[in-house]
Amino acid sequence: MTKLQLITKGFVKDNPTFVLLLGMCPTLATTTSAINGLSMGLATLFVLVLANMAISAVAPVVPDKVHIPVYIVIIATFVTLLQLLMQAFVPDIYATLGLFIPLIVVNCIVLGRAEAFANKNTVLDSALDGLGVGLGFTCSLTVLGIVREILGSGSVFGWKFISGDGMLAFVMAPGAFLALGYLMVLFNKFVAKK
């Protein structure tokens, strides 16, 4: 697999949201608007790349029986770092997403990549893999956020083009499931097919 493929497979073949269906909790909870989806995606991307690199670096010396606790400690450390940095330097985004940042620790995408890829590949490959999957996740969340924001609030990235309320259900949980389901159908029909 070439370096480029390591990045691109996260978008289509191993797309975490539409193909692997990993990390559904933050996906459904944070995509009420395009900007929230994008921010959550970028936060996860940050953790994924750093955690993948750290884990691939330490994996050869970690005893088998304690590898999961070690990975979780490493992931949790990066998430807490991110939380502190966001709180200090981007308090506005932190105010919206703060609640969901700690949940990145238990996001199956991060531990999933650590187990499936980072612990048997080089640091560079793991970083690229994290970047690819992270970007795939970010794009999926942004698309889902855009769809829900258009239908639910009549705006895109906060720019309102229809006055009034829109279909409020799409801002709430039921709309998240509906929008995700239809996007999954479209994605698998047109993009992911062989």
Next chain:
Amino acid sequence: MAVQSNLKNMFVCLFGTCLVCSALLAGVYAMTKAPIDATNARLLKEAVGAVLPEGGELSDAQTLEVGGQPSEYYVLNQDGTPAAYAVKSTVVGFGGPLTLMVGVTADGTVYNTSVLSHSETPGLGAKCTTDEKFMAQWKGFNPAEKILKVKKDNGDVDAITASTITSRAYTLAVENAVNALKSIGGLNND
């Protein structure tokens, strides 16, 4: 790939990982503490300032009980006498705790209100932070002349469309704040 496990290397590995991670976190915590505190102080000052008249000296936080919960308030002194109060008031909204900063002048009139934190439904209850008509009605709301209940409950508060529960909670938070000030004898209208 992985090393064969035994008690010693498992212990050393976990201990080492935790040590390095906590050292890293302690460093970043120390580094970010100042900006985080500065941001929180600024946000609090903005929230207090937004619900009080301009001018005068603001006191430090003081404690009182609002709606049975311990909370805090700030006194705005003008010419040595308390002119207005900002009370932090927390109630249960539709989606979780709803925390308001309620500004009340010494004659018992609500000066202004603002939402400090909430977890109301986006697009419905969350409009309590953006709906101009709903927010504007609190400016100059006099609980001595008007009833602090939503119109559905025979009061004088215009609820947000489709968000009666949030509007009720908001109203209750204002009511609790006014009552708390009354109970400490801060208002001189009765």
